[in-house]
Amino acid sequence: MSTTATHARSTSSVSISRTARRRKSATLLLGLLAWAVGLLFVAPAAWMVLTSLHAETDAATNPPSLLAPLTLDGYAEFFGASSGASPIPPLLNSAMASVISTLLVLALSIPAAYALSIRPVKKWSDVMFFFLSTKMLPVVAGLLPIYLIAKSTGLLDSVLLLVILYTSMNLPIAVWMMRSFLSEVPVEILEAASIDGAGLLTIFRRIIIPVSGPGIAATALICFIFSWNELLFANVLTSTAAYTSPVFLTSFVTSQGLFLAKVCAAAVAVSLPVLVAGFAAQDKLVQGLSLGAVK
């Protein structure tokens, strides 16, 4: 592809068919390459699912036994068939902490975003940067005071503590995202509504929430994913009562004999809610993850 501009212009009519043919085969090759890369990236995850469906003796073979018979034993083991350690409490704790903190984040971030976009306070950009800057401070630096405060207030090892911390973890992201979504609500509708005498609550319920519904869903989804995934706080601040699924997974950090199928089953099971949520909303994922900066 070294044709200079002038050269290409003078010979364009001659070379068009050849270029077209070359471009067609290039498209085919690059399409194959894209498929190869995609399959390479998904291979570890596919291997995880396949291993989770193998018997322990077939899972830990070298060379790998791809065509071994499938079984749900790994999942039965994950649910405590022989060990009696049920994963249900941590799954429930994770679900509660993630869902409640997500709802709380929405309740706090939507009004805040309103005050930062539709009827902005002065210095709204300073407020935006304050929110973002809290995201850049390493959470470990605040861990000890949080531990001490939680210990003295009796919140240690409670889902409520995780709800508070996950809300603070996701609130900045949610404010940024919601601000960009609320900015898209047409000003004319809002003005018309307030001329008609609609109060703030009515405007929220009848206009803002329906119009920015998809954006709210995307925000909720990302807050849910980050809360569900969180390990450091949960690992440090909970023990037997409020421990979450990622903490449950850390019991597999050191290997224990034949346990590969069980580990893979646990990894698949714990990731399943995030996978389902993420695939369902993959179009909104980008906009959310980039804090609304990328449309």
Add this chain to the structure above:
Amino acid sequence: MAIASTVKTGRRNSTPAPGRKAGFERAAAWARRAPLLPALVFMIAVTQLPFVVTVVISFFDWNALYPNDVKFGWFDNYVSVFTDESLRNSVLTTIVLTVVVVLVSLVLGLGIALLLDRHFWGRGIVRTILITPFLIVPVASALLWKHALFNPSYGLLNGILNWVGGVFGFQAPQPDWISMQPLGAIEVDLVWQWTPFMMLILLAGLQSRPLDVIEAARIDGASTWQLFRFMTLPHLRRYLELAALLGSIYIVQNFDAVFTITSGGLGTANLPYSIYQTFFLAHDYGAASAAGVVIVIGSLLLATFALRTVSTLLKEETR
């Protein structure tokens, strides 16, 4: 931080407004602020106050194993933070880990985004399977790499080596990947998880290119490389910066992968892991807090730079 300036009342509409009108204006300003306050107060209470406590504790000699021996120690903890070799090493580890993971996943993500920006059969399917790694719980992903892929005796990597060796009739090497390259193993796991994230942002950037301008340049005879170098890359710059910034925020703080794959051993302890260790295994509250304060100052320096990047994004947005 930026709070003081927002709490202060300021007057913008400078029509001279004495007496009652000024009071009315102030009430209106507070009405504007009201929806913002719950979120702001919550964030200050949960994220700023603990840091104040951290700063205070950092000046005390306080080890939780000796609860009766707590005393004011001036800068003792800071001296030990800066003279502690393992902590210095963990600073270096954090930088290496972040830079390697962000750069590699950015380059891979760009390559894949360029591939996905073209039309080919099954593009939607390829895009969907490509985001899978990002949607796996980080601890689960780390466990997968540690046990199912890197394990020297039954991991998939050595399994494939063994299988290839069997087919071609030679004795395949069976390396212990994690002991050989402990930091590399963590980096592979993180790159696998973060490449889809970078790819998604860059793909969105590619698809927002003005296609008519590019088509015009192509008709004028610009080569594919020229199009990429002089049109696509400048357009993508903002998206590259954004992806790198967001990736750095999360990877600097990574705890899950280090904790799961190596438990901080073999020289892979990054800052979050070291502080976790000082705090929960050594119970040295004073030293852990001092290290925390040092990290916060370091992060603030990094953050002001990063925030400047974001501010260009905010300014280009119009309302």
